[in-house]
Amino acid sequence: MSRTIYITGIGAISAQTEESVFSEKSVVYTSNIFQAISPNFKEYIPAMALRRMSKAIKMGLTAVKMALQDANVELPDAIITGTGEGCKQDTEKFLGSMLSQEEDLLTPTSFIQSTHNTVGGQIALNLGCSGYNVTYSQERASLESALIDSVLLLNEKPSLNSVLVGGVDEVSNKITSFGYLNGFLKQEEIENLSLFSHKSEGTITSEGAFFFNLTTENKKDSYAQLKAVSSFNAESPIEVSEKITEFLSRNSLRPKDLDIVFLGKNGDLDQDKVYDELQYTIFPKTCQLAYKHLSGEFNTVTGFAIWLSCLIFRRQQIPDILKLNAVPSSNPKNILLYNLASNTSHSVILLQKP
Amino acid sequence: MSDLRTELKQSIIVQLNLEELTIEDIDNNDSLFGDGLGLDSIDALELIVLLEKDYGIKLTDPNQGKEIFISINKMAEYIESHRTK
Structure with missing residues (x-):
């Protein structure tokens, strides 16, 4: 029989805030590509570490710290990350350098950070967590794959105090805008809140990071x-x-x-x-x-x-x-x-x- | 001479994403690594690429970096005597 698993801490960064949604003052966007609302990352990440991070890493690590703080956990036992496209901004930067410098004199940072498992790795390095660390990248099933793994892990090792599971994806200038070419995005710019009244093909896109602290022990503040x-x-x-x-x-x-x-x-x-x-x-x-x-x-x-x-x-x-x-x-x-x-x-x- | 040092500071701030710093914050004799600017090994690789890209200086032995990347003054002195562009 499957163990009961509780969400005891949450951390989220998106194009909306808890306040904006629950006070019925949702943030309105007029472009089909819009960015997440950034918290003050410096409150969560040292400035010298922050400088090398792309937005996906900043959002992911900050969401993790929010979730840990919320769950009153210092060090997780496992970090399981889902990301559909990883750090697109660094990928773009690296590919741009390859073109402009004719594949010569490429700098290491954007290459290192263009890999999909960079977010999970940076989280582990920052927290000093040497536990189980896996990244799932299955397009729109990436977070679900990470969640399935976290359920399996907690059933295998129910004594784990904290399994951090979450998802992160970022927008980038070029790769995201390719969505206009392949039909992923609507051709006409719309206001986000009117999305369901536009009867046309394509959608709108943004970015975000969502992390959840899971455990088999029900705490008094468990969310779900x-x-x-x-x-x-x-x-x-x-x-x-x-x-x-x-x-x-x-x-x-x-x-x-x-x-x-x-x-x-x-x-x-x-x-x-x-x-x-x-x-x-x-x-x-x-x-x-x-x-x-x-x-x-x-x-x-x-x-x-x-x-x-x-x-x-x-x-x-x-x-x-x-x-x-x-x-x-x-x-x-x-x-x-x-x-x-x-x-x-x-x-x-x-x-x-x- | 001071132009090269200013140019170097600007390049380092941009290349290493030192968003918090301005040219005025970096003294010509400040240590670039350790207690000074606090740069690390990845930054050292970025600096090696910067030397080659901007000044045509190719470091064949990475250990040379330890002698060159001590401070802005040391970097500028090395560039002045070895630059090919």
């Missing part, structure tokens, strides 16, 4: 139980419905037992068809929420939904800006997060109030 995580392949909306129902059944739940379903709708006409089907078939009487109009779409953005879910459990408040329907949920206990990772790849995360 990480009940189950799964990713699966399905070809049709009907098959998706079946797989979600099976997933819930494995966790002794039926769709109607859910208090909230967090849908990863991103405003892309093609992808949102799958979500629309779920909204009207298996979750018509469930409180439906969406979040990518606030966060933008990126590979590890489900971290934003986990963070919001933790805060909903804690605050017992559901901001109106998230609501897709009018079904009320006064005391949510079960939250399902569903995200479409690609045309056939899907992920589900089940959270319960501790």
